[in-house]
Amino acid sequence: MSGHSKFANIKHKKEKNDAAKGKIFTKIGKELAVAVKEGGSSDPSINRRLRDVIAKAKANNMPNDTIERNIKRADSDPSTYEAITYEGYGPNGTAIIVETLTDNKNRTASNVKNAFTKGGGNVGTPGCVAFMFDNKGQIIIDKNSWEKDADELMMLALDAGADDFVEEDDSYEITTAPDDFSGVREALEEAGVEMVMASVTMIPQTFVTLSDSEDIKNITKTLDMLEEDDDVQDVYHNWEE
Template sequence: MSGHSKFANIKHKKEKNDAAKGKIFTIIGKEIAVAVKEGGPNPANNFKLATVIAKAKANNMPNDTIERGIKKASGADGAVDYKSITYEGYGPGGTAIIVETLTDNQNRTAANVKSAFTKGNGNVGTPGCVSYMFDNKGQILIDKEECKMSSDDLMMLVLDAGADDFNEEEDSYEILTTPDSFQAVVEALNEAGVETASAEVTMIPQNYVSVTDPETVKYLTRILDLLDEDDDVQAVYHNWDEPEE
């Protein structure tokens, strides 16, 4: 995994999200709606909702926006009935891609995802064809410059809260958890006043693939950009070792 900087990629994603804040808020709003429908409006006894709220706060979503989303989803009318569908496929250069969607029109979403792969010289595979190459983990990234706590104290804090692993990199700290312990670790960091650059339950590649051929990179980037622009797409995971910009 040499040369791969999770934090550089996160910062790149943050910049893209900051330029289109409405997109990330829409994504989280859908997740809130689904979580409330499945487990109720109280995050104290709805783990999925608590996890989405942690993600919302890491993306600087205002508390009143979060609360409005919960109230709307738990109201008499409820929210739009979204269906969660995950697609898996292969991108150019031997890359693996997972696409998580929430949709009110399965035919539209399936056609759009397939089109994105096709336009980038990739193809959608069968369920499970690439997900075995990824681990479902809680991942929390902290900017070293923003963290006043020493690395040793931070490591003890998160391990005591239930984290599985703590990695110190040049510009950041990475904390990995199981999905079940993610919320407890986020809460421990919040209580200690530690600001997170990113906090989400995600799919982390077991190994990264280097793609450097310009033509292949162009097609791979096309797939990822088209998926990113699709309103039905909630998250895209891949094992491309993206170069730092």
């Protein structure tokens, strides 16, 4: 997957997130609540899923007191969130996957459909585009934050159970099987490795380039509408921005 400016895209997304921290924190707060309830404990030392969400929260600069407040609130929060994934097509056959956490399926389905329609696309059936992506743990490390030899970082990751290690111009990318992600992330964290991003994600097998300005305008509209929706947790696509 080399050469698709993943690090640049992540930095760009973080800059957008910095302008809307309240919304990002609300979404992560929802993930923290779900992790507590599904993991059966508010103690991250025994709840691996909660540890992973806390790492995501810290990567998005959520303050520790905000993280702790959301975890404590989860025990008394009566809300029940359901995870629903939508798949569909954007301009020129671009593939889009939308992961949501919702307490109102009708509202979420309507909003997701509207976002696709406004951008000239359409929601498809479950599985219609998922086969175009690989479900992987993905860890991105800024080269400037790792002062030691790249081989040392590679061996650290591979020894912890990583599947692959790729050196880019400005970053290192480590990929894992979903079940091995937590162990690899924790091994890197214990070694003092700073991670720009660390999550289980959907990685496109191939990318689609859009050259028509109207297509670019439409897919941008769809992605912006989805990412602004409070019920939408993550959006994956194979458009090479």
